[in-house]
């Protein structure tokens with residue numbers, strides 16, 4: 001039976017590439033995007049490659065969109081096999097430097113609304129459909145900047161990377177990954193967090209060394225884990241990262 005996947009923020013960057021690579025594995029992919037024009041454009045590009053994709057309107061900070069997507073998936077497909085929580089924003093003023101003393105509350109709230117609350121709300125809403133899958137996979141696209149291991153290690157090459165709102169939202173997402181994996185331990189569902197690496201996208205900037213194609217690979221491999229694969233992990237290219 002054809003597997004069904006939903007990728008959030010699939011109109012560009014790592015999300016678009018994740019959707020493309022999953023569809024290349026003969027998975028039917030729902031392309032979640034908040035902007036209809038951009039979502040339909042992505043759908044057209046991937047359909048031109050003969051890939052089985054369908055745009056679905058999804059602003060993950062909009063409860064009504066989440067409800068609509070949940071209802072659509074349950075009525076159209078019954079079960080959801082793969083959820084890739086990729087959508088996120090970077091609203092801090094810079095990647096480097098520590099802005100913890102001054103970051104505006106609105107920046108923190110807007111960042112958490114999408115990167116954390118939206119992701120948690122969507123995942124909770126889709127869990128009943130994921131539980132109906134033979135082998136549900138939830139992949140949270142996190143960031144190494146959310147790692148306590150990095151921020152407590154002055155010698156780490158990314159120690160100076162301290163955009164507070166973005167990093168804290170990814171730390172919270174990592175906690176969600178651990179707790180949800182533990183809550184679902186007796187089920188067949190696996191929940192893992194991925195760091196894509198530093199990728200050339202709107203969030204990663206032009207300076208980044210990796211292409212979105214490379215950046216999608218960790219999340220895709222976690223989405224395709226077999227029954228022996230791990231749950232409750234944080235990794236990049238197969239290498240386990242410190243929480």
Ligand SMILES: NC(=O)c1ccc[n+]([C@@H]2O[C@H](COP(=O)([O-])OP(=O)(O)OC[C@H]3O[C@@H](n4cnc5c(N)ncnc54)[C@H](OP(=O)(O)O)[C@@H]3O)[C@@H](O)[C@H]2O)c1
Nearest residue numbers: 009013014059060061086087088143198199201202203204
């Ligand atoms: N690039 C890197 O170096 C890097 C490193 C570590 C982690 N990451 C993570 O990788 C993931 C993908 O980011 P990216 O680098 O590919 O950046 P990107 O090109 O800016 O893509 C972000 C995607 O998220 C979507 N999005 C933002 N807010 C949304 C909302 N409320 N509802 C639905 N979609 C929303 C964006 O849609 P719009 O086009 O409408 O804005 C866009 O499709 C993110 O979780 C990011 O934190 C990236």
